[in-house]
Amino acid sequence: MTPIAIVTGASSGIGAATARRLAAEGFHVVAAARRTDRLEALVKDITAAGGTATAVACDVTSDESVAELAAAVAELAGPLTLLVNNAGGARGLDPVETGSVADWQWMYDVNVLGTLRVTQALxxxxxxxxxxxxxxxSSTAGFIVYEGGGGYAAAKHAQTALAGTLRLELSGRPVRVIEIDPGMVKTDEFGLVRFGGDADKAQSVYAGVADPLVAEDIADCVAWCATRPHHVNVDRLVVRPLAQAAQHKVHRVL
Structure with a gap:
């Protein structure tokens, strides 16, 4: 039977690219996200390319919605062998002194509790x-802080802690835990969400960076890690564009 892979946050960006790549690798992909119109379009693309996929509406901040995702997966033929906790995001770039509590709460709920809910259910x-x-x-923000990134870094640090703890707790059971930490990835929506739809601010992050990572680069990392022999566990894969030597060291041509 065809193995099943679930990708959360699959309606755009890294999630959509990962869904396409995993389908090409032979998985039946369950594409989960809130925007069903985008999911249906994604499934059509995957099918047209010769793969198989199922769209399931899911809000990772809702216990009921995640339970419905698990029930939908249980109805499919084939073993569930891969869960990609991709749903996440950032809001704001304010200092701790003036940061929005609501933004911090949203980031924690989506990045951390979303990963917790989905992982527990599946x-x-x-x-x-x-x-x-x-x-x-997760993100390089899961182990390095930067000015204005307190809320996002706090959420990603927690997500990293969740992954590491889960790996310890599953020792001896047939489930490996892989954490992927990208640096600068230019996608259509991450910056727009972070800056409340301000396209100029979103683009300014990548000003002068010749080749930031793109969604397909991260999808490639996910696919490589997931298709290693099962006794091989890639604990943590940190990936940045060549231009980004470190969180605060980015080569820009202006």
Whole structure:
């Protein structure tokens, strides 16, 4: 039977690229996100390319919605072998002194509690497959802080802690935990969400950066990690564009 892979936040960016790539790798992809119109278009694209996929509406901040995702997956034929916790995001670039509590709460709920909800709901099926993999899409902000990034870094630090703890707790069971930490990735929506729809601010982050990472680069990382022999666990993969030597060291041509 065809193995099943779930990708949260699959309606755009890294999630959509990962869904396409995993379908090309032979998985039946369950594309989960809130925007069903985009999911349906994604499934059509995957099908046209010769893959198979199912669209499932899911809000990772809702216990009920995540339970419905787990129920929908249980109805599919094939073992669930891969969960990609991709849903997440950032809001604002304010200092701690004036940061919005609502923005911080949203970032924690989507990045951390969203990963927790989905992982808890799907873990029994991943264990039952005998060869499960949980991928957590965190960020270099999960281990390095920067001015204005307190809320996002705090959420990603927590997400990183969740991944590491889960790996320890699953020791001896047939589920590996892989954390992928991208640096600068230029996607259509991440910056727009962070800056409340301000396209100029979103673009300014990448000003002068010749080749930032793109969604397909991260999808490639996910696919590579997930398709290693199951005894191989890539604990943490840190990936940045060549122009970004470190969080505060970015080569720009202006």
């Amino acid at each position: 873990l029994p099926a991943l264990v039952a497959s005998g060869a499960g993999t949980v991928v957590v899409l």
